Amino acid sequence: MSEPLLIVKNLFCERDDRVLFDQLSFDVSAGDVVQIEGQNGSGKTTLLRILGALSRHYEGDIYWKGTSIHDDSLTYRNDLLYLGHQPGVKAVLTPEENLRWFMALHPSLDVGQIRHALTEVGLRGFEDVPCHMLSAGQNRRVGLARLYLSQALLWILDEPFTAIDKQGVAAQEALLLAHAERGGAVILTTHHELNLGQFVRRVNLDKQVGTK
Numbered sequence: 001m002s003e004p005l006l007i008v009k010n011l012f013c014e015r016d017d018r019v020l021f022d023q024l025s026f027d028v029s030a031g032d033v034v035q036i037e038g039q040n041g042s043g044k045t046t047l048l049r050i051l052g053a054l055s056r057h058y059e060g061d062i063y064w065k066g067t068s069i070h071d072d073s074l075t076y077r078n079d080l081l082y083l084g085h086q087p088g089v090k091a092v093l094t095p096e097e098n099l100r101w102f103m104a105l106h107p108s109l110d111v112g113q114i115r116h117a118l119t120e121v122g123l124r125g126f127e128d129v130p131c132h133m134l135s136a137g138q139n140r141r142v143g144l145a146r147l148y149l150s151q152a153l154l155w156i157l158d159e160p161f162t163a164i165d166k167q168g169v170a171a172q173e174a175l176l177l178a179h180a181e182r183g184g185a186v187i188l189t190t191h192h193e194l195n196l197g198q199f200v201r202r203v204n205l206d207k208q209v210g211t212k
């Protein structure tokens with residue numbers, strides 16, 4: 001069996017004198033979809049921000065391909081796509097402009113690929129409409145279009161289905177599965193009941209029991 005891509009070891013995090021998690025350990029391998037579960041305020045976003053190398057407010061170790069993410073943060077960040085809790089869309093820009101902005105670090109991507117991604121998320125015909133004129137779900141879809149463009153191995157997604165309709169959720173679930181089947185890995189939070197059968201592993205922050 002191949003080594004896990006991500007190893008999370010003995011994480012401890014405290015906020016406002018409240019321990020969110022202690023001795024939290026789990027790993028993530030190629031092909032895994034890992035759902036972080038827990039009630040409101042249990043620390044899911046906090047954990048995803050830590051795993052996304054956006055916060056160092058913790059103790060413990062995180063290894064990516066065998067190396068601490070802080071010893072080789074460049075490799076880790078290159079392999080990572082993090083979609084936060086907010087859609088992360090600039091309201092004055094159009095969907096196409098937003099994606100060009102997101103993808104500025106990937107100059108090999110062309111307008112055709114960006115338009116294809118927008119079509120995949122159901123925004124055909126809205127490419128040139130400023131995002132402040134789009135609905136909440138459409139704005140979320142602009143952010144999710146990055147998943148169709150990304151070459152990253154690890155996707156970390158914080159509530160990606162917020163404001164997305166049923167059909168959109170089903171399409172996103174299929175995309176997550178396809179990514180896992182290609183050898184990628186996904187860590188996400190969602191209050192939505194995932195329809196991914198045995199593909200999903202769960203880490204529950206309420207029970208503090210790691211993977212089950």
Ligand SMILES: Nc1ncnc2c1ncn2[C@@H]1O[C@H](COP(=O)(O)OP(=O)(O)OP(=O)(O)O)[C@@H](O)[C@H]1O
Pocket residue numbers: 015016020038039040041042043044045046047
């Ligand atoms: N920057 C911060 N400073 C102090 N406390 C914080 C900070 N960020 C989060 N917290 C606290 O940490 C706890 C966990 O917050 P977090 O957003 O991780 O929860 P969550 O499980 O994602 O919740 P939800 O399901 O409501 O999105 C909360 O009690 C919150 O008040």
